[in-house]
Amino acid sequence: MNYTKTAMLLAALTAIFVAMGAAIGGQTGMVIAFVVALAMNLFSLWNSDKMVLKMFGAQEVDERTAPEYYGLVRDLARRAELPMPRVFIMDNPQPNAFATGRSPSRAAVAATTGLLEALPREELAGVIAHELAHIKNRDTLTMTVAATIGGAISMLAQYLQFGALFGGHNNERGGIGMIGAILAMLVAPFAAMLVQMAISRSREYQADHMGALICGNPRWLSASLLRIERAVKRIPNEEAEEIPAAAHMFIINPLTGQGMDNLFSTHPNTANRVAALEALAEEMTRSGIDLSGGAVSSSPSGPEGPWSGPSRSAGPWG
Template sequence: MNQFKTLALLSVLSALLISISYYTIGGTGGVFFGILIAAMTNLGSWFYSDKIALAAHGAQPVSREAAPELHAMVEKLAEKADIPVPGVYLLPTQSANAFATGRDPEHAAVAVTQGIMQMLPADELEGVIAHELSHIMNRDTLTQAVAATIAGAIAFLAQILQYSMWFGGMGGSRDDNGPNPIALIATLFLAPMAATVIQLGISRTREFAADAGAAQLTGNPRALASALKRLEASARQMPMTGNPAYEPLMIMHAVPKQMFSGLFSTHPSTDQRVERLLELEKEPVGA
């Protein structure tokens, strides 16, 4: 069900991109331009999403000698998940967080902050690493990158459309083939908002799936539940700075927002996630 929901949301996101391209450029040419932009952003996400995400946070590869326990943990869980061992990276910040990136299990990386390494006990850190490996197994890292780039392209085209309206680029008389002014204005203001809502909806859906995958990998859903509570409390005291476009990749909100509407949240609430994890603890082994 989660996979179907994600596919449906990505389809709507792509349709939004093509629609706003139509209103920006007009006619069949606009539709083809939208399709071209969608293809280019998806291709860029495919090849460069891991490098961009790691560079955006200043992540550096960490050697086995520098972090033997972390490497051993990643290797053990990757073997359980039956995926290649991803690259291991460290983020030079005391904020406690982690993320995974890469287009597929063969080109993946897991990044953790110095803060999370120092804060979490071993069983809770294992739950966090298992959560990130679940994202890799499910190819959520690519899905999130594609969603982010399409949403960014929609925002960019909406900005072009806005400039065109300001400078009279679309102020001429409207013929039967021209864009409907009401539809044009609705597209201008609503498409970027809708794209953001859809992108974040995809993120929330994939977080629940990764939590469940982590519980299955470790056999200890309570450890991840405890880690999530610690991470949320830590984020309130020491929020993580960085490009907000990459917040959906993180295991926890960079800055928890108590007043945030669920529609505009990158993650489900921690209480919801903990509740689901503790429900999994009640299920029979192998269920």
């Protein structure tokens, strides 16, 4: 069912792209848009990780440059029965994270410096486990392809707006006319947003559930979601603002931090996610599962992350 839904969503994005091609150039434009959409899907299939990581200026780290962070990812990947993903850090003060890659063997996990500095080890474990759950569920490819095509649809919408203003879409040139161009210009971006929301909203709950099981304590993840949401409201993410079509990839919406269950939200309501995690924690407790240990031991440094100590200057964030 997951794969069928994903295929339908990606087909819908492609159909929107093709329809906008028809609005620009009639039948010829439709054919060209279809070919371009297929090429974009194939390109995203093989290069999704490189594309997204480059967009956000992520730098790869290893056990030498970020030992605590890298070691935590390694331990959680082992618990999730996943190959070790590549590990990246984004030099950004907003606490956030995402995963990308076309398959578990080609995956990457990226966290911001703000996340590593703001979260205690247990809560960071919850965030990383959530991203590993996306990898295990093979969500990362779908979300990246959706971001790529969604960005292209936005670009075409801008082109349609420019053409409509200057009379570039008329029936004599094989287009669908001024009214059709205006309708496509207005409807297509919202349609693409709806498809992206369907991809993200359904998968976030699944990744929360699996991530809680991977890290061993749902409350670690719920606490991290609340902490990140509060910080996102105060700290802008300039890179994400420039690439809004990729906002759904992050664990918390990096654009506003307002994860409301409404028509145009890229993420479920954080309070609803926390409630689901609390219910899972209670269920695990009733089943006799000890939540005090989880995947990692308590950090000896207290509430701060272990990467915020004297060795922090050795990391790529300087």
